[in-house]
Amino acid sequence: MAxxxxxxxxxxxxxAAVRAGCRFFAGYPITPQNEIPEYMARRLWEVGGAxxxxxxxxxxxxxxxxxxxxxxxxxxxxxxxxxSLKQEGISYMAGAELPALVVNxxxxxxxxxxxxxxxxxxxxxxxGGGHGDYRMxxxxxxxxxxxxxxxxxxxxxxxxxxxxxxxxxxxxxGQMMEPVTLPEPVDLSKIPQKTWATTGTGGxxxxxxxxxxxxxxxxxxxxxxxxxxxxxxxxxxxxxFEELNVDDADIILTAxxxxxxxxxxxxxxxxxxxxxxxxxxxxxxxxxxYEPFRKASERVKAFLDVEMSAGQMIEDVRLAVQDRxxxxxxxxxxxxxxxPKAVLEEIRKIEGSLERDGLGGxxxx
Amino acid sequence: xxxxxxxxxxALSDVIFHYCPxxxxxxxxxxxAEAIDELGVQDKTIGVASVGCSVxxxxxxxxxxxxxxxxxxxxxxxxxxxxxxxxIVFTYQGDGDLASIGTAEIVHAAMRGEKITVIFVNNAIYxxxxxxxxxxxxxxxxxTTSPGGRRPERAGRPIRMSEMLSQLEGAAYxxxxxxxxxxxxxRAKQAIKKAFQTQVDGKGFAMVEVLSTCxxxxxxxxxxxxxxxxxxxxxxxxxxxxxxxxxxxxPSAVGATTPTREVKTE
Amino acid sequence: MIVARNSRQVxxxxxxxxxxxxxxxxxxxxxxxxxxxxxxxxHLADHFNSKGFHPATVSDEDQAKCTTCLLCARMCPDTxxxxxxxxxxxx
Numbered sequence: 057m058a059x060x061x062x063x064x065x066x067x068x069x070x071x072a073a074v075r076a077g078c079r080f081f082a083g084y085p086i087t088p089q090n091e092i093p094e095y096m097a098r099r100l101w102e103v104g105g106a107x108x109x110x111x112x113x114x115x116x117x118x119x120x121x122x123x124x125x126x127x128x129x130x131x132x133x134x135x136x137x138x139x140s141l142k143q144e145g146i147s148y149m150a151g152a153e154l155p156a157l158v159v160n161x162x163x164x165x166x167x168x169x170x171x172x173x174x175x176x177x178x179x180x181x182x183x184g185g186g187h188g189d190y191r192m193x194x195x196x197x198x199x200x201x202x203x204x205x206x207x208x209x210x211x212x213x214x215x216x217x218x219x220x221x222x223x224x225x226x227x228x229x230g231q232m233m234e235p236v237t238l239p240e241p242v243d244l245s246k247i248p249q250k251t252w253a254t255t256g257t258g259g260x261x262x263x264x265x266x267x268x269x270x271x272x273x274x275x276x277x278x279x280x281x282x283x284x285x286x287x288x289x290x291x292x293x294x295x296x297f298e299e300l301n302v303d304d305a306d307i308i309l310t311a312x313x314x315x316x317x318x319x320x321x322x323x324x325x326x327x328x329x330x331x332x333x334x335x336x337x338x339x340x341x342x343x344x345x346y347e348p349f350r351k352a353s354e355r356v357k358a359f360l361d362v363e364m365s366a367g368q369m370i371e372d373v374r375l376a377v378q379d380r381x382x383x384x385x386x387x388x389x390x391x392x393x394x395x396p397k398a399v400l401e402e403i404r405k406i407e408g409s410l411e412r413d414g415l416g417g418x419x420x421x
Numbered sequence: 422x423x424x425x426x427x428x429x430x431x432a433l434s435d436v437i438f439h440y441c442p443x444x445x446x447x448x449x450x451x452x453x454a455e456a457i458d459e460l461g462v463q464d465k466t467i468g469v470a471s472v473g474c475s476v477x478x479x480x481x482x483x484x485x486x487x488x489x490x491x492x493x494x495x496x497x498x499x500x501x502x503x504x505x506x507x508x509i510v511f512t513y514q515g516d517g518d519l520a521s522i523g524t525a526e527i528v529h530a531a532m533r534g535e536k537i538t539v540i541f542v543n544n545a546i547y548x549x550x551x552x553x554x555x556x557x558x559x560x561x562x563x564x565t566t567s568p569g570g571r572r573p574e575r576a577g578r579p580i581r582m583s584e585m586l587s588q589l590e591g592a593a594y595x596x597x598x599x600x601x602x603x604x605x606x607x608r609a610k611q612a613i614k615k616a617f618q619t620q621v622d623g624k625g626f627a628m629v630e631v632l633s634t635c636x637x638x639x640x641x642x643x644x645x646x647x648x649x650x651x652x653x654x655x656x657x658x659x660x661x662x663x664x665x666x667x668x669x670x671x672p673s674a675v676g677a678t679t680p681t682r683e684v685k686t687e
Numbered sequence: 688m689i690v691a692r693n694s695r696q697v698x699x700x701x702x703x704x705x706x707x708x709x710x711x712x713x714x715x716x717x718x719x720x721x722x723x724x725x726x727x728x729x730h731l732a733d734h735f736n737s738k739g740f741h742p743a744t745v746s747d748e749d750q751a752k753c754t755t756c757l758l759c760a761r762m763c764p765d766t767x768x769x770x771x772x773x774x775x776x777x778x
Contacts, residue, residue, distance in 0.1 A: 118500070603761045
């Protein structure tokens with residue numbers, strides 16, 4: 057039985073990254089993720105890595121670009137406003153085909169917003185916050201352990217496809233403490249060599265160039281087709297989700313991250329009251345798990361989407377469900393976190409309206 | 422019998438540069454390549470191209486290269502150098518890239534004493550985008566965004582990056598040179614070589630600011646542009662070495678500094 | 688003997704080696720070399736290269752006046768120029 061220790065989300069993510077072979081971190085202070093750079097400032101030097109508190113989030117993501125291009129497992133973290141600053145760098149990394157990990161501990165927005173949890177960056181993360189036609193795998197863990205497990209996968213996926221990967225958390229995940237098991241450190245010598253990296257030619261090969269500029273439109277289009285093929289493969293192979301109690305459910309909840317924890321509690325209480333409630337929990341926001349929603353929408357009576365935003369993931373749910381079933385919506389914003397009690401109230405309301413209408417209800421979000 | 426005494430350096434690619442006729446980028450590229458050849462570091466050099474006329478620099482050198490976003494080259498170079506400390510990492514940046522959008526990145530790379538070599542090509546204008554004002558544009562100099570000449574009350578006065586950066590202790594070598602005649606080009610070569618040697622010796626941040634021309638956007642012939650450079654830019658941007666060692670600038674540096682107090686840590 | 692893109696041997700069969708050789712296809716006619724030459728022996732040729740530039744050149748007769756000072760080669764932005772310095776012959 058592996059040892060369990062109590063760790064704060066931010067620190068656990070940092071330690072998981074170090075164990076996954078991360079040897080370069082650049083970041084900048086911003087609440088609520090400061091523990092990540094603080095942890096890396098101590099830990100990374102211990103394993104022969106390099107930590108830099110950059111002059112800005114812009115600079116930090118460009119340092120990650122350089123380190124990744126030089127073959128290192130590189131990472132940056134920030135929170136919403138800082139992630140906005142990184143969008144140029146993320147687009148450049150996608151265009152130059154560089155692997156890297158970007159961690160966003162989302163806080164309330166827009167603008168300076170607040171420092172408390174939110175989920176208002178879903179669009180930015182999944183519909184491309186940066187310019188151009190690119191995608192990246194976006195993990196949305198709902199527990200500290202899940203975040204730890206996904207960090208290692210994130211680096212592998214990033215390198216498999218030569219593309220940035222994001223872990224989209226929130227202030228709750230970053231600040232909460234949970235008992236976790238840390239993975240064994242990766243054997244760095246087992247990580248496949250990056251023959252494309254700029255390490256100096258050594259006189260043994262022609263120069264490698266890391267670049268996203270294609271002034272010739274035909275060549276640029278060709279490059280874009282290549283990128284799109286990668287994203288198609290990611291969409292096919294990297295979808296993650298969890299289904300709970302969906303087989304006999306009348307109402308299916310959907311939420312990710314912290315909202316999912318709240319929704320699961322509400323689901324359990326609803327079940328205890330005899331209500332047939334299930335849950336689909338995306339673990340990747342991109343690629344989004346359209347299929348389980350599509351399937352469920354053929355027999356379920358309603359969905360309830362719970363988010364700490366004005367409604368961003370719900371658009372993907374609508375894409376999957378179309379008008380086969382109504383999609384209800386419960387949300388908090390500004391740093392407010394939904395409670396299981398409030399979500400249960402919504403479930404009861406929906407149940408009530410479904411009974412009244414008798415037709416599965418046409419009340420839509 | 423004869424001996425060949427001048428040819429293209431090995432670190433310079435055998436391709437025709439896209440630069441305008443008489444653009445000093447071509448000279449500076451060659452000087453950088455000569456320095457790389459003479460120091461024998463071609464096999465372990467990694468260059469960082471910036472955004473400007475020299476955006477295609479990655480095609481012109483026989484070394485690994487990364488293309489950086491506008492202004493970010495010192496950050497990209499930091500990421501490379503910190504990951505591969507024994508390689509030679511250099512950036513090649515214009516005045517918009519380094520002194521406008523990239524001001525934070527260059528100041529902090531120098532502050533941290535990043536062991537990189539920066540080639541700063543200052544031609545007082547934005548070339549690639551068609552001749553807009555640069556932070557280094559001279560007062561009275563006409564550009565497309567300072568038509569009729571740069572006016573201090575609207576757009577301030579030129580920025581002197583070499584002087585500014587030499588105030589930082591992490592800066593180990595800061596020099597300003599010029600392209601305006603062959604003798605100056607020879608001096609520039611020596612400064613560029615010294616800037617690379619600084620990195621080989623692991624001493625800290627090194628930068629050479631190279632006063633350059635833009636005949637096309639200045640609206641002159643290449644030779645006229647060299648004269649304009651000598652007559653107008655050199656008085657505003659004095660030539661010389663501002664820093665030859667890391668630490669506080671010495672008495673010969675421009676401007677006074679107060680010594681920083683050392684804070685004791687555990 | 689190295690034969691450059693433009694032959695170092697002067698046409699007409701004399702044994703005069705060219706000291707300054709211009710790779711005409713690289714030249715953009717910028718005239719920086721002309722401005723640099725202390726002997727004033729460089730000029731733009733009447734013919735064009737394939738890009739439409741008049742390449743810089745030194746006439747056969749003026750080759751002898753070249754002191755291989757290297758100033759033209761140093762000023763050239765396009766590595767057009769190669770310089771060959773005659774070896775001293777021991778008497």
